[in-house]
Amino acid sequence: MTTSLLDVAATVAGRSRRSTLARRAAALGLVALVMFAIVGPLVLSDPAAQDLSRFLEAPTLAEPLGRDDYGRSVLARLAHATRLSLVLAALCVATALVLGCVAGIASAWFGGWVDAVMRAVSEAFVAIPALLVVLLVSALASGGSLWALYLGLALAQWVEYFRVVRARSGLVLGSPAVEAARLLELGPVHIVRRHLWPDLRSLLTTLASLGMVTSILAMSTLGFVKVGLQPPRAELGLMITDSFAFYDVAPWMSIAPIAVLFLLTICFLGLRTSEENR
Amino acid sequence: MRTLLRARALAALPAIVLAVTGCAGASARTSPTDTLRIVGPFEVHSLEPAADGEVFTRLQVTETLVTSDLDGELAPGLATQWSSSSENTEWEFELVEGATFHDGTPVTPESVVAALEKAAAETASPLAEVPIDQIRPEESSVAFELTQPYLTLPAVLTHYSTVILAPASYDDQGRVTEIIGTGPYAVKSVELPASIQTARFDGWRGAAPAIENVTFQSVGRAESRALMAVSDQADVVFGLEPAGRQRVEATDGVGMESSLQPRTILLKVNAAHPVLGDVRVRRALSLALDREAMANAVLREKELAATQLLPPSLPAWHPDLEPLEHDQEAARALLAEAGWTPGADGALQRDGVPLTLNLVTYPDRAELPALATAIQAALAEIGVGIEVEVTNSSEVPARQADGSLELALIARHFALVSDPLVTVADVFAPEGSDWGVMNWSDPAVDSAVNALLQGASDAEAEQHRATIVRTAHEQLPLVPVAWYRMNAAVSERVDGFVLDPLETTWRITDLQWAS
Amino acid sequence: MTDNSLAVHRAVVRHGATPLADVADLRIDTGRPLTIVGESGSGKSLLAHALMGTLPPELAVEGSMTIGSTRFDLADRSGRRHLWGRRLAMLPQEPALALDPTMLVRGQVAEGAPGWRPGDVAALRLAHEKLDHLGLAHAGSAYPHTLSGGMAQRVAYAAATIGGARLLIVDEPSKGLDPGSLDRLADLLAAHVADGGLLLTITHDLRLARRLGGDVLVMRDASVVEAGPAERVLTTPSTDYTKRLLAAEPSRWSFPWMANAAAADPTAEPLVAAHGITKSYGDTAVFQDVSLEIRPGERWALTGPSGVGKTTLGNALLRLTSVDRGTVGYGDVTRGRLQKLYQDPALSFPGRVPLERAMRDVMRRHGADEARVRSLLGEVGLPLEILSRRPDQVSGGELQRIAIVRAMLPRPVLIFADEATSRLDLLTQETTMDSLMTEVAGSGCALLLVTHDPDLATAVTDHQVRLGQDRSALLEPAV
């Protein structure tokens, strides 16, 4: 007993020191990207403004990331794309999280037929390919509206949260601690505040940051298969896809969005707590 | 034990990777010496001639009665000659001697009639438009009896939907289950939707072609096609985008071939639209477009900027006209004249209603969404808001039918059959055309088209053609944006490659391996 | 063979600069087993692992040991690997966890045979013989999760000794074992000694130490307090610590609250009345047709071998578990005043919030002020300040006492203590039980104690329900 305790304590200490450092760096990187996404679109030029005479212009001091194949400012487009990715991903995650959380806790709390119905719905959702959901919703809304993308991604994600929250809440609610709280008649508020929430918090932080990554990547991926947004809206995936044709003549067009995408995801991945990095 | 295990695992991994890449490398590197590898953008979804028949004609597997030469003139196909009588209501096509299908059965007038009747029953085929009374097998020819004169029947018979397939090609419900054609190449295998393999048909009536085997592969992404061209994974690659063309030109061992196509990228305008009905607005939109810059940036070729409706490659339809030009001031003035004035934010408005239009286009040709984006930006500069909608191509006829179309950016091919007149007549049909004018007609154009269809003589015909093009030029029911150059990357392993502007066939029989 | 003795020369285990175990010299000879007893944290398990060579790398070891005529440096951990299973074997703690849950028992025993390699038929036969010898022939083709604790212990014994090792180290074998299983294990160990084996046993169970005989080593705070023949050390100890240790055995308890037992009124209205309750999981019955009435102030024990459903029955009486048949009825004053103490107190508190915050919710709900909590904590020997810590920062015994305080706040009429002290060593068990019973006696509430320790049951309660393997319940009313 003693030995295994020491064992665990030592590794956890070493790990968490490293991971706090990593998390701090990740948070810093994210703040920088968020600032770029907020300030960029305010101060930079119109991302849709073309200057066809200056297509594929190399980076200069005035235009540090160069121009794309329509002579548009890559920097301005990048700022808008980053903002779009962040805002849309945050909305998707928030929606899916709230939906999944409420459903998951309700399912674990009430059990019985509530749980049965919720599980049936979630199992059906799991079996329906997420791609199909996104495709259909975005086809339904036609014209590449942001709403369709948002709805599609949120619908495709909530099950994940539901399943995790339900499983974890089930464990917490079935624990001796909650049994004791019930015997002490401490009421549902106590159970949520002292038991469920402290337990779910770090899990949800991890899930949410992973969800951000998933959403951002999914959006860019949809951009790649030309489902989702319509030109001239700047989106990271579309920018990367469009720039690929010019990877050898205008590498700045590819590198900038790839770097932002990579940084965004890496930072969100870095935000996760050390013990739950799946 | 520990080290043993680790060593084994470490050794195994690269070995697996190497084995996989190694065997793959062998097959990718060595280009097969007897197989011509063609790559194109379009998928083959069906064996039905009316659907995806063009690929088999291009691969010279199937043949039509009449075909066209490089100048777009009619040329003998399965028919050696043709003639008409009684005011073009009776046509007779003399079949070539010694033609056999790939299954070895001879081409008989009966089998030709059977194939043509199937085509005529297919709404999508231009043959369905021909007022056919009956098609009759003669001794060594087929005869058409028409209910009305139809001058351009031979041109219609160049269309790929009218290919002659062997009776064994069809199942009992008349569906094509196998392509058994008459051309110099026979199908070896078809894997819908992406690949076709053919081999030289030894029983062909003509001289045996030099190339033994041909593969066709459909690759949807232009950047992938460009990669295949530069890394020697294909011998002929169609449909490259500007960046890909640039890369091909910079690569040794492969070159670009191109040819101006009788195709125009144009803005189809709803002429009954409350805003667009005003010819001044249409002209203003046209003036706002910097076609040269667009052609330069998007198509990478200034010369493709359209100066009038039809390209110079159709000289008969390319009269001497004042070129369409770019003039933002003139555009603003015209719009002001029509009552559209800039509001506080610079956007044009009339009676408080902003000038915003919906523009539909489709992604089948990569240039279209790109040009739509450029048009959107150009019109934004003079204060016209455009909402671009990249959607399915069928939205154009669908919205034409329900009248909701405003602007559509389309690419119109003017020589689907070898004589552009057939298409022009359709484009300017007074009742409107799905891929032509909408809610626009002009008596002068109508009578000119009719006169041409009746078979007007040379000088008169030239006059009529000029009338049509000039009227369209002034009224702008269709706003030309750019012409179209088709291109192909061709490996230096291949000699004798010629691009047919009508893309009737890829002329594989003319190719040889470079020595 | 030459393995007829084991000698250890000055073995020291350290974490950083802190010594965790420091034993000068010890010797085991054939026919004379050595047993190390002591409370948890005394370093006795570490010593066993140091001899085996299985200490975690963070811990430093010094010293040496001699098996037969071969000397080994304890600091060289891997130097003894080739002895494992052949000359040096260890019977692990918690045998249920020491068996691979995904593998049939037979294979797990067989793989310990000398020179075993996959597909070894002779080893399988040997394993079968070994199991058969232990009365477990049928268990060979079973999965570990179907075995009872005692059976798992014997399977582990078979697997540990099939390799023919003479020296057997046994680490806390009594954890969670009921007396019957413990007896059988003691017989096995004695047989090992009788066959000429060397035996080193680590335990906090003095009964086991007594059964094994030989020499006894008492450890406390990393060092040896007392050593000598078992019959002397365990009957007439010379040090205070050993004396206290012996006195902490429930059979020797003597507390004021023990006299209070008769105070209960046998005619009072029952707090809990169960009639003919039956419970089964799937096809397996847990208990059948049990009837039981608990009146105010009564002290009941639920005893029986592990795994017979004592806890389930207790939970059923508290209506924490539904029953398949029968009824459980409560008197009028019972609502909200039935409390429970858990086997692992750490799991009965919200793990991620300070104790104080969890406690304040209880105080608010049940109208208890800080003074009452302070005095209750004082009664169980804890300062109020301890509440500022989180559950994982408090020792098991302390936390169980905090749980007792928490349970007392709603002024309960019945406390259900579910193996509440079975994870604690003797001294802590004594303190904790004393705290609990002082409160129980002081408030006059009833007690339902689940335990597999009959001595504890006898010491604390005056009514017993003994659950048998045959799913029946035998009521033994007041002594």
Next chain:
Amino acid sequence: MADHRPAVGVVIRRSALVGVLARRGVQAAGVAVLVSVLCFLVVRSLPGDAAYRIAAGRYGYDLVDQETADSVRAELGLDRPVWQQLGDWLLHLLRLDLGRSLVTSRPVAEEVGYYLLGTLQLAAVALTFAVVLGGAAGVLAARRPGGIVDRLATAWVAGVRAVPPFLLGLLLVVVFSAQLGLLPAVGHGDASSLVLPALTLGTGLSGLVARVTRDAVVEVRQSEYVRFAHTKGLPERLVLLRHVLRNAAVVLVPYLGVQAVILIEGVVVVESLFAWPGLGHSLVHAVFWRDVPVLQATALVLALLVVTINTVVDLAVLWLDPRPRRLEASA
């Protein structure tokens, strides 16, 4: 006597098996109906006139006009009431007749079967690659948690997780096809064309597999039964093979199931990039062209594939781990 307990064990496992199959069977049936009806209704309410779309898919956009659309409409009976068309489809489904594609007129079963094969081929190779590479890396990393291999593996995991598959595919194409000329960029047919798409899918997955394997192996290695296996005298290699891998697989297999599902859905991107004919390709085209029978069949196949994978996972866990409680977890 000797066979008493195992007999019980076998009965329990058999009943668990039947339970799994029954539950998954019900799920499959429910999902089939749900997916069919849902697809049908959604496609019917999609904007745009289906007849035009179908005509465009059939004949190419140059030849679509009102007349062809009308003839398509009449031919396919698109003007019938929606419920009638839906009823037709369900009735045919009961007879295992998936109908013909509206666009290509080929039997849907044949067409979707072809795409399914492509997807399965790609997914299987990618999964194998991921398991071999990721599993080996995970086991190596777990030998010394916090060691150099472990840290490299962690970096690798984060790196591949942060790169979307299409980007990875593009990079692989640029390196292996364009620069080195080793592998074909696109295509379908010979083994070499499978390498890049499988590599693209497998690389992303291998990181995750490595992570899960590592965590599972670390946990299992710390377990009492692995320690006991050591002190029994079993050599390290055999402990790994007999105890560690099997128990780690209990954790890994359900995870791989989830990943296989994601993989099959995610294949569309790779299919698009490498011109690989698969279900994603079929799905995108079917939505684009309003090819309802193909769409329904593809969605159905995808959904049933998901159910099948989950069933296989359930059975695999049942086989790997006889403990009854695990079943709940993998549901």
